[in-house]
Amino acid sequence: MNHHFRHVPRPVLVAALLALLPVASAQAFNSGSTGADGVLNPTVNTEVELPASGILNYTTVNIPAGVTVKFKRNTTNTPVYLLASSDVTIAGTIDVTGQDAKATGTYGDGAQGDDGIPGEAGPGGWAGGRGGRDDAQQRAAIIRGGSGLGPGGGPGGVEGADGCTAATGYWKYVGMGGAYASNAVKTYGRNCYNPGVPFTTGYGSALLQPLVGGSGGGGGRGGTNYPGSGGGAGGGAILIAASGTLRITGKIDAQGGDGGGLLGTGAGGQGAGGSGGAIRLVASTVTGNGALSAAGGCINYNNARRQRCGSTGYSDEFGGSEGRIRVEGESITFTGTSTPAYVRGDVGPVFIANSPSLRISSVAGKAVPAAPTGINDVTLPATTTEAVVVQFESINVPVGNTIKLRLVPAYGATSEVVTPAIAGSTAAGTTEVSVTLPQGPSTLQATTTYTVVVASLGDEALGERLKRLADNQTVETVEVTVALEGGARAKLLTRSGQAFDLPYEALSAIGFRS
Structure with missing residues (x-):
């Protein structure tokens, strides 16, 4: 029995920002870039490998029209922190989007080896949930879809009537969209709304401190002949900070991924879209007429991407909710498009001082790697059926806070448990909690709440x-x-x-x- 554990990177921790009044007069903005990575000036489509910290230190950045820059996720899946000591010009595209889930059944290429596979997230975001496995007998333990990962991961589809009736009020067999800036509601039928329709709860705030990406959509329930389709991934998270001018005439894209298309007799349920990610821009001057997008994912339908978007639950909507966009500058003259509308703010700190961290240190007495991959980091014997102890370590998190542990099996419903208060010291805290793990692979995610001090105008x-x-x-x-x-x-x-x-x-x- 494999249990997969994903370390929750720094941005997932919840923060409180303490602003002290009054504060000294503002100085010219400094991104903090060391310039160690030199100039970024690609002439062809490029994938930049993220260091362990996620921080890229450039002098200038120039992405010309027609060129797309993507980022290879690091082991702990941090957001992208792109810093420049001078100007940043984006005439091409910066892409931190969540990926679409694979086509299922006879849809698309018809290849069945990847049926039900969810989308992989952009850096700092979370993957979608797996589509439930096919089973002619429609046994619940086999056909239930997997939940999307992340704080707003959408639950997977489950057994039940294939239509919206007055008794159910919603379609049980489809996945639910990933949430971020707002809730994502389970799809329900026209004239069949039920106040009890479930939804995925949004998270985070418009401040984007700390920075965190989008969550994955849930996978659909498995059918009699084919699996359900997987959920789309959440969009990634990116900070671009320029000491000079940040000019955008191209696009910065943090869209969520689409649920996989599916087709065929005995096909399963539809996987849902992942939520949009996060974009935070900070510079002395922010200008240009380009495009910013942290739109939620949709589904692949009728051989086309981005169909049946939206997260309100209406019968044609299978999408994740929108992400978040924030623009901070001493001068902001950006006139381009922003989906959703960006939140305008004065220049704030690029990073939170004394940044905290939280990690799962052991499960059932087995140490978790210092830099876990989220895949087979801990393996327990199949005979493990009793509750096991999960231990946590925290840095720069005040004692007395608790940790919420979210257990996400590959298939079926998620569960959550709250730990006792963190003990030790702010510099080095510990706590633990007992949980019962389901059979098969699971992902554990941990979050907490803490307070830090930053400056404010x-x-x-x-x-x-x-x-x-x-x-x-x-x-x-x-x-x-x-x-x-x-x-x-x-x-x-x-x-x-x-x-x-x-x-x-x-x-x-x-x-x-x-």
Whole structure:
């Protein structure tokens, strides 16, 4: 029995940003690039190999029209952090998209060796779920589709009626889209909406600190003759930071992948699209008339990609939700398209100080590699049927926080468990929890919540505006909490010691930028 464990890289950890007021006047933006990787100026389509950190240090970047740059994922699947000490010009394409799932049954090339295989994610994102296996007897343990990976991974299709009825309210046999910026709702039939229709919960916030990619769509239930199709992968995550001008006349693409097409008598259920990924742009000047996309994935249908998009659950929609795009600059004159619409912000820190990390250190007493691949990192005997202990190690995560462990089997429903509080110290914490693992391969994913300190802009005028949100009291500290699930929240702490909770949007409305 193989159990697959994926280490959750730095960006998946949930953060709270603590902004202190007032702060010294702003200086010219510095991306932090060392320039060690020189100039990036490809003349043909290029795949750049990401280092272990995911950080690329260029002097200048110039991607000409007609040229596409992709990135080879590193072992721990970090996002792409592309830094430049001068200008970045993108007339071609930067591609961190999630891949489509393979065609299933007689669809497409008709090759059956890859039926049900899900899409692989862009760097920093997560793969789709496998399509359920075919079985003439339609046994639940065989035909259930796999869930997409990631915090918003869509559940797979399950056994049940093949149509939407008043009793079910939704189609059970299809996968559910991956979620990110918003929820992804299970597909339901026209005139058959049921308030109990399940959905995948969105996560993260518009701040994109920390940076995290999109989640995979669920695979479809297996049929009598052919498997279900796999889910599309989540789009990847990329940060581009330029000390000079960032000019985009081409495209930066972090779309989610499509669910695989399927066709044939006795075919299984449709796999769903993965969610869009994340794009964060930071520069002294951001300009151009190009395109930014973190759109959700759709499905392959009628021999065409990107069909039946959307994540509201309406009967023609099998897609994942949109991802997130954020643009920060001292001057922003970008006039191109953005899907979804980008969030505008002042220049913030490129990286969180004292960046935390979280890892699964052992399972059932077996050590997990320091740089796990997510494939056969730990193998347990098939006789392992009792609960096993999963141990965690954390760095720069305050003690007292808990860890959510998500167990994703290759086929069937996911489960979650919360650990006891982290013990030890902020510098080196540990905790553990007991779980029962299903037969066959599984992926374990861990997330936590922590608080770190970063700088933010502040001035007397802003202080006066903050007073209006705090019963006219002087605000000394602003805490902005970025939760993995749900939107950002803020807390104003006054000189008198009172605290006022409010949505982050209320701060944005008065000009606060974290």
